[in-house]
Amino acid sequence: MAAVAAGGPLDQLDEQQLVAACLDGRAGAFDLIVERHRRAVYQLCYRFVGNHEDASDLSQDVFLRAYRGLKSFRGGSSLATWLYRIGVNVCLNRVAVKKPLMEDLDARQHVDSRRESQVDRVLREERGLQVRAAIAQLPPKQRATLVLRVYQELSHEEIAQVLGSSVGAVKANFFHALGNLKKILGTEEDLA
Protein backbone atom coordinates (compact mmCIF):
# COMPACT_ATOMS: atom_id res chain seq x y z
CA MET A 1 0.00 0.00 0.00
CA ALA A 2 2.86 2.33 0.86
CA ALA A 3 4.42 1.49 -2.48
CA VAL A 4 1.20 2.37 -4.27
CA ALA A 5 0.81 5.60 -2.36
CA ALA A 6 4.47 6.43 -2.96
CA GLY A 7 3.68 6.59 -6.67
CA GLY A 8 1.24 9.47 -6.18
CA PRO A 9 1.93 13.18 -6.18
CA LEU A 10 4.87 13.98 -3.93
CA ASP A 11 3.11 16.67 -1.92
CA GLN A 12 0.51 14.15 -0.78
CA LEU A 13 3.05 11.70 0.62
CA ASP A 14 3.70 11.29 4.30
CA GLU A 15 7.24 11.28 5.68
CA GLN A 16 7.88 7.58 5.26
CA GLN A 17 6.54 7.57 1.71
CA LEU A 18 8.57 10.65 0.87
CA VAL A 19 11.74 9.00 2.13
CA ALA A 20 10.90 5.86 0.14
CA ALA A 21 10.29 7.98 -2.97
CA CYS A 22 13.61 9.68 -2.43
CA LEU A 23 15.40 6.35 -2.11
CA ASP A 24 13.69 5.20 -5.30
CA GLY A 25 15.24 8.18 -7.05
CA ARG A 26 12.06 10.17 -7.64
CA ALA A 27 13.01 13.65 -8.76
CA GLY A 28 11.93 16.36 -6.36
CA ALA A 29 11.37 14.08 -3.37
CA PHE A 30 14.36 15.31 -1.43
CA ASP A 31 13.62 18.90 -2.42
CA LEU A 32 10.30 18.52 -0.67
CA ILE A 33 11.96 17.16 2.47
CA VAL A 34 14.26 20.18 2.47
CA GLU A 35 11.34 22.53 1.93
CA ARG A 36 9.39 21.08 4.84
CA HIS A 37 12.24 21.14 7.35
CA ARG A 38 14.60 23.92 6.27
CA ARG A 39 13.23 26.53 8.65
CA ALA A 40 13.52 24.33 11.74
CA VAL A 41 17.00 23.15 10.76
CA TYR A 42 18.19 26.68 10.08
CA GLN A 43 16.82 27.97 13.38
CA LEU A 44 18.48 25.14 15.27
CA CYS A 45 21.80 25.96 13.62
CA TYR A 46 21.36 29.67 14.24
CA ARG A 47 20.76 29.07 17.94
CA PHE A 48 24.03 27.19 18.11
CA VAL A 49 26.29 29.50 16.15
CA GLY A 50 24.55 32.85 16.51
CA ASN A 51 25.14 34.18 13.01
CA HIS A 52 23.38 33.84 9.69
CA GLU A 53 26.34 32.88 7.53
CA ASP A 54 27.46 29.92 9.62
CA ALA A 55 23.87 28.85 10.23
CA SER A 56 23.29 28.82 6.49
CA ASP A 57 26.42 26.72 5.84
CA LEU A 58 25.54 24.32 8.64
CA SER A 59 21.97 23.93 7.39
CA GLN A 60 23.28 22.93 3.98
CA ASP A 61 25.65 20.46 5.65
CA VAL A 62 22.81 18.96 7.70
CA PHE A 63 20.71 18.30 4.61
CA LEU A 64 23.63 16.92 2.64
CA ARG A 65 24.41 14.47 5.43
CA ALA A 66 20.75 13.59 5.68
CA TYR A 67 20.65 12.85 1.95
CA ARG A 68 23.70 10.65 2.10
CA GLY A 69 22.40 8.78 5.13
CA LEU A 70 18.75 8.64 4.15
CA LYS A 71 18.67 4.88 3.75
CA SER A 72 19.67 4.55 7.41
CA PHE A 73 16.47 6.37 8.43
CA ARG A 74 14.28 3.61 9.81
CA GLY A 75 11.24 5.63 10.78
CA GLY A 76 11.61 4.81 14.47
CA SER A 77 11.37 8.54 15.15
CA SER A 78 9.97 11.37 13.09
CA LEU A 79 12.00 12.75 10.23
CA ALA A 80 12.25 16.04 12.13
CA THR A 81 13.76 14.30 15.15
CA TRP A 82 16.22 12.49 12.89
CA LEU A 83 17.20 15.78 11.22
CA TYR A 84 17.59 17.45 14.62
CA ARG A 85 19.94 14.64 15.63
CA ILE A 86 22.09 15.27 12.58
CA GLY A 87 21.83 19.02 13.18
CA VAL A 88 22.97 18.82 16.79
CA ASN A 89 25.94 16.66 15.81
CA VAL A 90 26.93 18.97 12.99
CA CYS A 91 26.58 22.06 15.18
CA LEU A 92 28.45 20.58 18.11
CA ASN A 93 31.27 19.53 15.80
CA ARG A 94 31.43 23.02 14.38
CA VAL A 95 31.40 24.89 17.68
CA ALA A 96 34.03 22.50 19.03
CA VAL A 97 36.50 23.77 16.44
CA LYS A 98 35.25 27.31 15.91
CA LYS A 99 34.05 29.74 18.52
CA PRO A 100 30.63 31.06 17.55
CA LEU A 101 30.75 34.56 16.16
CA MET A 102 27.68 36.34 17.44
CA GLU A 103 26.20 38.94 15.14
CA ASP A 104 26.24 42.45 16.52
CA LEU A 105 23.08 44.45 16.96
CA ASP A 106 23.30 46.16 13.58
CA ALA A 107 23.62 42.90 11.65
CA ARG A 108 20.45 41.46 13.08
CA GLN A 109 17.15 41.70 11.34
CA HIS A 110 14.77 43.03 13.82
CA VAL A 111 11.54 41.89 15.35
CA ASP A 112 8.57 44.22 15.51
CA SER A 113 9.68 47.10 17.70
CA ARG A 114 6.97 49.62 16.98
CA ARG A 115 5.45 49.27 20.45
CA GLU A 116 8.59 49.83 22.45
CA SER A 117 10.83 52.81 22.83
CA GLN A 118 14.21 53.02 21.22
CA VAL A 119 15.89 52.69 24.61
CA ASP A 120 13.87 49.64 25.57
CA ARG A 121 14.63 48.00 22.26
CA VAL A 122 18.35 48.56 22.62
CA LEU A 123 18.28 47.25 26.18
CA ARG A 124 16.32 44.18 25.16
CA GLU A 125 18.66 43.43 22.30
CA GLU A 126 21.68 43.99 24.48
CA ARG A 127 20.31 41.57 27.02
CA GLY A 128 19.55 39.10 24.23
CA LEU A 129 23.16 39.22 23.13
CA GLN A 130 24.30 38.56 26.69
CA VAL A 131 22.00 35.57 27.04
CA ARG A 132 23.07 34.14 23.68
CA ALA A 133 26.71 34.55 24.60
CA ALA A 134 26.02 32.84 27.92
CA ILE A 135 24.26 29.95 26.17
CA ALA A 136 27.30 29.61 23.88
CA GLN A 137 29.43 29.00 26.98
CA LEU A 138 27.36 26.08 28.23
CA PRO A 139 28.73 22.54 27.97
CA PRO A 140 27.64 20.93 24.66
CA LYS A 141 24.89 18.64 25.96
CA GLN A 142 23.42 21.33 28.20
CA ARG A 143 23.43 23.78 25.33
CA ALA A 144 21.81 21.29 22.98
CA THR A 145 19.16 20.45 25.57
CA LEU A 146 18.36 24.08 26.24
CA VAL A 147 18.15 24.99 22.55
CA LEU A 148 15.92 22.03 21.71
CA ARG A 149 13.65 22.63 24.71
CA VAL A 150 13.30 26.41 24.73
CA TYR A 151 13.63 27.34 21.06
CA GLN A 152 12.62 24.25 19.13
CA GLU A 153 10.00 23.43 21.78
CA LEU A 154 10.68 19.71 21.74
CA SER A 155 9.38 17.60 24.61
CA HIS A 156 11.88 16.00 26.98
CA GLU A 157 11.09 12.64 25.37
CA GLU A 158 11.87 13.98 21.89
CA ILE A 159 15.08 15.56 23.13
CA ALA A 160 16.06 12.21 24.64
CA GLN A 161 15.59 10.64 21.19
CA VAL A 162 17.65 13.34 19.51
CA LEU A 163 20.50 13.16 22.00
CA GLY A 164 20.33 9.43 22.55
CA SER A 165 19.91 9.72 26.29
CA SER A 166 17.25 9.12 28.91
CA VAL A 167 14.44 11.51 29.80
CA GLY A 168 15.87 11.80 33.30
CA ALA A 169 19.25 12.80 31.90
CA VAL A 170 17.59 15.38 29.65
CA LYS A 171 15.76 16.97 32.59
CA ALA A 172 18.92 17.00 34.66
CA ASN A 173 20.85 18.61 31.79
CA PHE A 174 18.13 21.21 31.36
CA PHE A 175 18.12 22.01 35.06
CA HIS A 176 21.90 22.37 35.17
CA ALA A 177 21.90 24.41 31.95
CA LEU A 178 19.55 26.94 33.53
CA GLY A 179 21.62 27.00 36.71
CA ASN A 180 24.83 27.60 34.75
CA LEU A 181 23.12 30.25 32.65
CA LYS A 182 22.22 32.12 35.82
CA LYS A 183 25.78 31.85 37.09
CA ILE A 184 27.32 33.12 33.83
CA LEU A 185 24.89 36.01 33.54
CA GLY A 186 25.31 36.82 37.23
CA THR A 187 29.06 36.90 36.85
CA GLU A 188 28.82 39.23 33.88
CA GLU A 189 26.48 41.54 35.77
CA ASP A 190 28.85 41.60 38.74
CA LEU A 191 31.72 42.51 36.43
CA ALA A 192 29.74 45.24 34.71
Added chain:
Amino acid sequence: MAHLVPDQFVDLADGVLAEADVPHLSTCADCRRQLADVRAMMAEAAGVEAPEPSPLFWGQLSARVREAVAEHPVRRSWRDRVRQPRVWIPALGGLLAIGLFALRQPPEVLAPPAPSAPDSTLTLHVAPPLPPAGGHAVERAHVPSLPPLGAADDPQLSLVVASGAALSWDEMRDEVALSSAGASSDAVFDALTVDEQRELQRLLADEMAQPAAPENRS
Protein backbone atom coordinates in the same frame (compact mmCIF):
# COMPACT_ATOMS: atom_id res chain seq x y z
CA MET B 1 12.50 16.24 54.43
CA ALA B 2 14.71 15.90 51.31
CA HIS B 3 15.02 18.80 48.90
CA LEU B 4 13.54 18.61 45.44
CA VAL B 5 15.52 16.92 42.69
CA PRO B 6 16.17 18.36 39.18
CA ASP B 7 13.33 16.32 37.63
CA GLN B 8 10.85 17.87 40.03
CA PHE B 9 12.09 21.41 39.45
CA VAL B 10 11.78 20.97 35.69
CA ASP B 11 8.34 19.37 35.95
CA LEU B 12 7.16 22.16 38.27
CA ALA B 13 8.53 24.84 35.92
CA ASP B 14 6.92 23.12 32.93
CA GLY B 15 3.61 22.90 34.79
CA VAL B 16 3.58 19.12 34.51
CA LEU B 17 3.71 18.91 38.29
CA ALA B 18 1.47 21.09 40.48
CA GLU B 19 3.01 22.85 43.47
CA ALA B 20 0.20 21.48 45.58
CA ASP B 21 1.50 18.00 44.88
CA VAL B 22 4.88 18.85 46.40
CA PRO B 23 4.29 19.63 50.09
CA HIS B 24 7.99 20.20 50.69
CA LEU B 25 7.87 23.34 48.62
CA SER B 26 5.70 25.15 51.14
CA THR B 27 8.15 24.50 53.95
CA CYS B 28 11.52 24.99 52.16
CA ALA B 29 12.60 28.50 51.22
CA ASP B 30 15.69 27.21 49.37
CA CYS B 31 13.64 25.05 47.03
CA ARG B 32 11.15 27.87 46.44
CA ARG B 33 13.99 30.22 45.55
CA GLN B 34 15.58 27.64 43.28
CA LEU B 35 12.28 27.03 41.51
CA ALA B 36 11.89 30.78 41.00
CA ASP B 37 15.40 30.89 39.48
CA VAL B 38 14.58 28.06 37.10
CA ARG B 39 11.45 29.80 35.94
CA ALA B 40 13.24 33.12 35.56
CA MET B 41 16.04 31.61 33.47
CA MET B 42 13.57 29.77 31.26
CA ALA B 43 11.74 33.04 30.61
CA GLU B 44 15.01 34.87 30.03
CA ALA B 45 16.22 32.32 27.49
CA ALA B 46 12.86 32.16 25.75
CA GLY B 47 12.84 35.95 25.40
CA VAL B 48 15.83 35.93 23.07
CA GLU B 49 14.42 36.08 19.60
CA ALA B 50 16.17 34.84 16.49
CA PRO B 51 16.16 37.11 13.47
CA GLU B 52 14.06 35.97 10.55
CA PRO B 53 16.04 35.66 7.32
CA SER B 54 14.86 37.25 4.12
CA PRO B 55 12.03 35.31 2.42
CA LEU B 56 14.38 34.83 -0.53
CA PHE B 57 16.81 32.97 1.70
CA TRP B 58 14.73 29.78 1.85
CA GLY B 59 14.78 29.32 -1.90
CA GLN B 60 18.51 30.01 -1.93
CA LEU B 61 19.06 27.42 0.79
CA SER B 62 17.10 24.82 -1.17
CA ALA B 63 19.12 25.60 -4.29
CA ARG B 64 22.39 25.27 -2.37
CA VAL B 65 21.31 21.92 -0.97
CA ARG B 66 20.27 20.76 -4.44
CA GLU B 67 23.68 21.71 -5.85
CA ALA B 68 25.52 20.05 -2.99
CA VAL B 69 23.51 16.86 -3.42
CA ALA B 70 24.23 16.86 -7.16
CA GLU B 71 27.94 17.26 -6.47
CA HIS B 72 27.97 14.38 -4.00
CA PRO B 73 25.73 11.70 -5.46
CA VAL B 74 25.19 8.62 -3.36
CA ARG B 75 26.78 5.53 -4.90
CA ARG B 76 24.44 2.64 -4.53
CA SER B 77 25.67 -0.82 -3.72
CA TRP B 78 24.76 -3.74 -6.00
CA ARG B 79 22.22 -4.83 -3.39
CA ASP B 80 20.41 -1.52 -3.68
CA ARG B 81 20.49 -1.74 -7.47
CA VAL B 82 19.07 -5.25 -7.43
CA ARG B 83 16.23 -4.03 -5.22
CA GLN B 84 15.14 -1.58 -7.90
CA PRO B 85 11.82 -2.71 -9.46
CA ARG B 86 13.16 -2.28 -12.99
CA VAL B 87 15.77 -4.91 -12.19
CA TRP B 88 13.92 -7.48 -10.15
CA ILE B 89 10.62 -7.42 -12.03
CA PRO B 90 12.15 -8.58 -15.36
CA ALA B 91 14.32 -11.05 -13.45
CA LEU B 92 11.30 -12.45 -11.66
CA GLY B 93 9.43 -12.66 -14.96
CA GLY B 94 12.29 -14.58 -16.49
CA LEU B 95 12.38 -17.02 -13.60
CA LEU B 96 8.63 -17.52 -13.82
CA ALA B 97 8.90 -18.16 -17.57
CA ILE B 98 11.59 -20.76 -17.03
CA GLY B 99 9.58 -22.36 -14.25
CA LEU B 100 6.39 -22.52 -16.34
CA PHE B 101 8.28 -23.89 -19.27
CA ALA B 102 9.89 -26.58 -17.16
CA LEU B 103 6.53 -27.60 -15.70
CA ARG B 104 5.09 -28.10 -19.17
CA GLN B 105 7.73 -30.60 -20.20
CA PRO B 106 6.81 -34.31 -20.33
CA PRO B 107 8.11 -36.23 -17.34
CA GLU B 108 10.61 -38.18 -19.39
CA VAL B 109 12.40 -34.96 -20.35
CA LEU B 110 12.68 -33.84 -16.75
CA ALA B 111 13.56 -37.25 -15.41
CA PRO B 112 17.18 -37.65 -14.53
CA PRO B 113 19.09 -39.44 -17.25
CA ALA B 114 19.92 -43.06 -16.86
CA PRO B 115 23.44 -43.84 -15.81
CA SER B 116 25.67 -43.54 -18.81
CA ALA B 117 26.61 -46.73 -20.51
CA PRO B 118 30.07 -46.79 -21.98
CA ASP B 119 28.70 -46.60 -25.48
CA SER B 120 25.81 -44.19 -24.90
CA THR B 121 25.67 -41.14 -27.11
CA LEU B 122 23.86 -37.84 -27.06
CA THR B 123 22.39 -36.06 -30.03
CA LEU B 124 22.62 -32.29 -30.05
CA HIS B 125 19.93 -30.35 -31.88
CA VAL B 126 20.43 -26.85 -33.08
CA ALA B 127 17.84 -24.33 -31.90
CA PRO B 128 15.57 -22.97 -34.63
CA PRO B 129 16.25 -19.48 -35.96
CA LEU B 130 14.13 -16.63 -34.65
CA PRO B 131 10.98 -15.95 -36.64
CA PRO B 132 10.74 -12.90 -38.90
CA ALA B 133 9.06 -9.75 -37.60
CA GLY B 134 5.66 -11.03 -38.71
CA GLY B 135 6.14 -13.92 -36.39
CA HIS B 136 4.52 -16.94 -38.07
CA ALA B 137 4.67 -20.21 -36.25
CA VAL B 138 7.86 -22.12 -36.62
CA GLU B 139 7.71 -25.85 -36.73
CA ARG B 140 9.81 -27.78 -34.35
CA ALA B 141 13.26 -27.72 -35.79
CA HIS B 142 14.32 -30.61 -37.92
CA VAL B 143 17.96 -30.07 -38.35
CA PRO B 144 20.60 -32.63 -38.90
CA SER B 145 22.10 -33.92 -35.76
CA LEU B 146 25.56 -32.89 -34.93
CA PRO B 147 28.06 -35.54 -34.22
CA PRO B 148 27.19 -37.26 -30.95
CA LEU B 149 28.73 -36.01 -27.74
CA GLY B 150 30.90 -38.25 -25.71
CA ALA B 151 29.68 -40.20 -22.76
CA ALA B 152 31.80 -38.18 -20.41
CA ASP B 153 29.66 -35.03 -20.90
CA ASP B 154 27.66 -33.56 -18.03
CA PRO B 155 24.33 -35.43 -17.84
CA GLN B 156 22.54 -32.17 -16.98
CA LEU B 157 23.47 -30.93 -20.42
CA SER B 158 21.19 -33.52 -21.91
CA LEU B 159 18.23 -31.94 -20.12
CA VAL B 160 19.13 -28.50 -21.51
CA VAL B 161 19.62 -29.89 -24.99
CA ALA B 162 16.35 -31.80 -24.90
CA SER B 163 14.52 -28.72 -23.62
CA GLY B 164 16.03 -26.58 -26.33
CA ALA B 165 14.99 -29.05 -29.01
CA ALA B 166 11.41 -28.94 -27.75
CA LEU B 167 11.39 -25.18 -27.75
CA SER B 168 8.90 -23.36 -29.95
CA TRP B 169 9.27 -19.62 -30.18
CA ASP B 170 5.54 -18.96 -30.59
CA GLU B 171 4.74 -21.22 -27.69
CA MET B 172 7.12 -19.27 -25.50
CA ARG B 173 5.80 -15.94 -26.71
CA ASP B 174 2.12 -16.79 -26.40
CA GLU B 175 2.11 -18.86 -23.24
CA VAL B 176 4.66 -17.22 -21.00
CA ALA B 177 4.59 -13.74 -22.50
CA LEU B 178 8.31 -13.77 -23.02
CA SER B 179 9.39 -10.84 -25.07
CA SER B 180 12.61 -9.13 -25.93
CA ALA B 181 10.92 -5.73 -25.75
CA GLY B 182 11.54 -5.27 -22.03
CA ALA B 183 15.20 -6.04 -22.34
CA SER B 184 15.45 -3.52 -25.17
CA SER B 185 13.83 -0.76 -23.14
CA ASP B 186 16.10 -1.57 -20.23
CA ALA B 187 19.10 -1.29 -22.48
CA VAL B 188 17.89 2.05 -23.78
CA PHE B 189 17.15 3.27 -20.25
CA ASP B 190 20.58 2.24 -19.06
CA ALA B 191 22.17 4.08 -21.95
CA LEU B 192 20.68 7.37 -20.73
CA THR B 193 22.61 9.72 -18.50
CA VAL B 194 21.52 10.15 -14.90
CA ASP B 195 19.90 13.48 -15.69
CA GLU B 196 18.06 12.00 -18.66
CA GLN B 197 16.86 9.12 -16.53
CA ARG B 198 15.57 11.54 -13.91
CA GLU B 199 13.82 13.61 -16.52
CA LEU B 200 12.24 10.48 -18.00
CA GLN B 201 11.09 9.39 -14.55
CA ARG B 202 9.66 12.81 -13.91
CA LEU B 203 7.78 12.81 -17.21
CA LEU B 204 6.40 9.34 -16.55
CA ALA B 205 5.39 10.31 -13.01
CA ASP B 206 3.64 13.43 -14.33
CA GLU B 207 1.89 11.39 -16.97
CA MET B 208 0.71 8.79 -14.48
CA ALA B 209 -0.41 11.48 -12.07
CA GLN B 210 -2.82 12.93 -14.60
CA PRO B 211 -6.44 11.82 -14.21
CA ALA B 212 -7.73 9.33 -16.77
CA ALA B 213 -9.47 10.85 -19.78
CA PRO B 214 -13.27 10.49 -19.70
CA GLU B 215 -14.72 7.77 -21.86
CA ASN B 216 -15.95 8.73 -25.29
CA ARG B 217 -19.68 8.04 -25.15
CA SER B 218 -20.50 9.10 -28.69
